[in-house]
Amino acid sequence: MINKIVKSAAEAVKDIHDGAIIMISGFGEAGSPLELIHALIDQGAKDLTIVSNNTGSGNVGLAALIEHKRVKKMICSFPRTANSTVFPELYNAGEIELELVPQGTLAERIRSGGAGVPAFYTPASVNTPLAEGKESRIFDGIEYVLERSIKADFSLVKCEQADRYGNLTYHATARNFGPIMCTAAKKAIIQAKKVVEAGRIDPEVVVTPGIFVERIVEVTNPVNESDLVAQKLKYPW
C-alpha cells in the first residue's frame, strides 16, 4: 500500500544530508513551511544550498536556518524584505553566497528542472549585469540569454490538503513556488494543513499530482511567521 504520510516533521526531514540543494516554497511568509524548516534546524544538516524567493524574516524559519550557519549559498530573487536582517548581515560580512535570479527566471529554472529540460533561453535580464558571462542568442531579431535549469535533492513545501498518495491542493497565493518545486526535487517533502482520505480531493482540482511527492506530514495549526517576528521570537525557542 502506498502511504506517504509520516508522523512528524522530524521524521519528514531525517534524510537531508550535508551539502544538499533544497528548494523551499514561499513568497514571504505565504507558503513558507516553517515547521519543516525548524525540523531541519533541529536535524542539523549544513553546507546547504537553498533555492527560495526570499531569505526569511526575523529569527525564525528560513532566516533562522541562515542564522545558524547551515546555508552556504542562497539562490533567490529578492533577498531583502521587511524585517530581513539575518541574510544582509552575513552577506555583507562575506559569510554567505548569493546567486541573484530574476523571479520569472527562477520560476522557469525550477519548472524546467522538473520537466527534464536542462536549459532555456529567456529575454529577461538581457543587457543587465545579471546576464553577464551567459551565452546569448538572437531568435527572430530578439536577444535571449541562456539559463540553466535547477534540480534539487529535496524540496520543502507547504500545502493545504494532501492525501496518502501525495495529491496536493494549495491555499490562495501560498501556492506560489510549491507545485514547481515538488517537480524539481528528487524528494519533495510536504507539510499539509490537512491530510484527507484518498478520493476526497476531486481529481479535477488536484494541483500537484502525487507522483511528484515523496512524503507528507500533517501540521494542522502552522505558526504564522509574522506573529513570531512581531513577538521577536528566535528559533530554537
Place this chain on the structure above:
Amino acid sequence: MVENQTKIGWSKAEMAQKVALDIPDGSYVNLGIGMPEMVADFVPEGRELIYQTENGLLGMGPVPEAGKEDLELVNAGKKPVTTIPGASFFHHADSFTMIRGGHIDVCVLGAMQVSADGDLANWSTGAANAIPAVGGAMDLVAGVKRIFVITQHNTKDGKAKLVKQCSFPLTGKGVVETIYSNLAIIDVKEEGLFVREMGPNVDFEYLKERTEAEIFR
C-alpha cells in the same frame, strides 16, 4: 483668500490618475510595488481592468477590511489583498508565462532612472554594500506589452531621474513607453523624449532644467 505657495506639478494621486486614464478598458495590468499600486484607485467609471500580481493571482481586489486579512492572500509587495469574483490562483511558472509570454497588456513600475532611449533602472544602485534584489522587474519589462513608469521627476536631493544614460544597473534596455512624473507626461519615441503634457505651473524651461536627458515638445 491668499495662496502664498503656488502648487507646482501633480500630487502622487494626480499622477496615478493620469496613468489610470491611459489604460484601456479590458486590459490585464500588473502594478509594481509602491506608487504604482495607487493607479488602481483611479480607474475611470465604466472601465474594467484585471490586475495580475506576479506571486500568483489574476483578479486582485482591494485591500481587505481590518481583521479580514489572510496572510496567504497577498500581493507582490506581500501585503494582504482580496480577490474579485472571477479571480484565479496559479503557481509561479504560470504567472511568468503570463508575464514573459506577452499576455499582460500594461505594467506600471517605479524608476530610479530612465534614459533618453527608454532604458529603465529600478532595482539596484550598484553600491558595493547594497544587497541586490531584483524580483520580477526584469521579466516584466521583457514580456509585458506596454511599460509605464510612474516616478518623481527628480530624486529627493534634486538629481535628475530622466538621464542621457542610466548610471545604475539596467532592468531592461529600451523598454519604457511613457513616463508619468510629478512634472510631466513624457513619451519615449525613437527620436527621443517627447513631452505630452505638463503639470500645473510647469513650463518647458522649468522642466528642461530638471531633466538631464534632452526633451522635445
